[in-house]
Amino acid sequence: MTAMRNARLDAKTYRTYVDILKKELVPALGCTEPIAVAYAAAYATAVLKQRPERVEVERAEAWCSGNIVKNVKGVVVPKTGGLKGIDAAAIAGIVGGDAKAGMQVLEAVKDGQQAEIRRLLTEGFCRTHLLLGDETLHIIVKVFAGDASAEVSIKGSHTNICRVVRDGEVLVDRDTAAKQVAADEPSLLNVRDIITFADTVKLEDIAPIIAEQIDKNTRISEEGLSGHYGVGVGRTLLKYAGTDLRTRAKARAAAGSDARMSGCALPVIINSGSGNQGMTASLPVITYAEELEVGHDRLYRALVLSNLIAIHQKTSIGKLSAFCGAVSAACGAGAAITYMLGGDYEAISRTITNAIGNVGGIVCDGAKPSCAAKIASAVDAAIMAHHLAVEGQAFSDGEGLVTGDVEGTIANIGQVASKGMKSTDLEILRLMVGG
Missing domain, CATH: 3.30.1330 (60s Ribosomal Protein L30; Chain: A;)
Known part of the structure; x- marks a missing residue:
């Protein structure tokens, strides 16, 4: 553990982070x-x-x-x-x-x-x-x-x-x-403080929210794997790609979307206004925690980090855009996996950089069954980003939108998604509605 991991947030920032989780992680029935x-x-x-x-x-x-x-x-x-x-x-x-x-x-x-x-x-x-x-x-x-x-x-x-x-x-x-609201609390988010918060948050302050996310999102994932929804991305992954840890993490997240996009009447805990993002930020982390047997405490802290990393990215992107939100959520999950394995600020930052530097180009063309496939692809990229980070590897400053600082990379992606892709969004809508 580094000195940074022993740091603590000031009381105002701590309470703000708790409030963000309470406001963003709420139950929703349906898309x-x-x-x-x-x-x-x-x-x-x-x-x-x-x-x-x-x-x-x-x-x-x-x-x-x-x-x-x-x-x-x-x-x-x-x-x-x-x-x-x-x-x-x-x-x-x-x-x-x-x-x-x-x-x-x-x-x-x-x-x-x-x-x-x-x-x-x-x-x-x-x-x-x-x-x-x-x-x-x-x-x-x-x-x-x-x-x-x-x-x-x-x-x-x-x-x-x-x-x-x-x-x-x-x-x-x-x-x-x-x-x-958009201009206030979320603007305080940054990767370093999110890690500190995940390390030091009193579990009683966030346990009810995180426990509900684990319960509800796991239930709809299981329903997606056992039932027949959409094109069955989660079920198909397990049938043809095997049951290794990486595949299970992708399949469980995808299966939740399979069910939800096809009208399953089970609620989920959302993230940044999206059930798909709530499932993507949580289910891969839960899957890895079970395999690694990290325990209740570590899982809850990892989910706090995953959710806040996803929210941090979406703050600059916006609730809705032409940028697929599964990328931000999967990025949070990848960072949380690195965190569970003891990764420090540098390793977690490398994971984030590697993930959004890879699949930042997935477009959102509406909520529908194919979202499950995009989730699987985003989670796969996040796990690869984690593996690269563990090896000490990261995309370098000046490579596309990547900067030498993780916050700069997040800001660049947010700028492209919120402003640069406005015309993309309009063209997607025109094609979808035939206008």
Whole structure:
């Protein structure tokens, strides 16, 4: 152990890191973009019905930014009987959603309501529109019943209600809230302090969050391996690539995505607003911890590091972009594997550099079954990055986007993903929707 590993964070930074984990690692049922649409719709319905007479919604409109459209188009909305799309998600939220449940809004949908959801979808009950603008995560849902109406807007993060209107009266208007959150706490993240935090955090401060991540993400992974979801990336890896540690780590993460992208009604603990990223940041680490028999304490600390490394990268990239978030999450997992094996700051930094210097070019073309394959590829690259780091090897300063400092490399990738790939994102959306 080096002197750095004996360091401690100041009280403010320590509490900020704990708060980041509590805010980012939350349960969600279903892919987070359609769930955010369902949440907005359920919330709007609740606002509309806060009237003396109980009214039923006659029609709805959903306005979504391009990245929401992209990430809803190809993924199954849970509890709908296999339906896909923004309108299906909105209708499910209206018919049976519970806005009080947040990202588990559709847990309340009953099997008997699926027929009604499908009927309303067929009747064109919900009209969907593309919302133009610079905000990548932006949803507006409007519901109407006779002369009554309600409108709910979400911006910046999946549950950030920034505007609520009922019958033309503005009840809530905090349009900048998400940007303020984005500009505050996560900006304190850096690799060196993340390692220090992982070393010194009191387990009782983070144990409930991490325990829930282990439990829920393991369950959906097991479901993906035992059931038939998507194209079965996880099952196929184990069938043809063997059951060695590296393959198991990839397969377990991929299997969770297999199930989730195909509508499995099991919740996961997300990371940076994404279930796929939450599973990718955790399941490979859990798999390695079991094989290495590192114990409860070391696993929890490794998962703290993995999650925070992933969040650190996503802070500059943004919640949604044309950059595949599985890369950032897998990078966190690779760093955590190095950490579990006793790697110091330099070794962990090499792992991060090697991972994002390799597969930083995977594009996000929406949430769908093929995300499982991208996760497997990203995890494979992260494990190779770990092996190279253990050998003392890392890509060098000036090689592409790599700099001599890990924070500079992370910043470069963030710049490319958030600004450089804006035109890529628009072209992907154009091709996907045929515009």
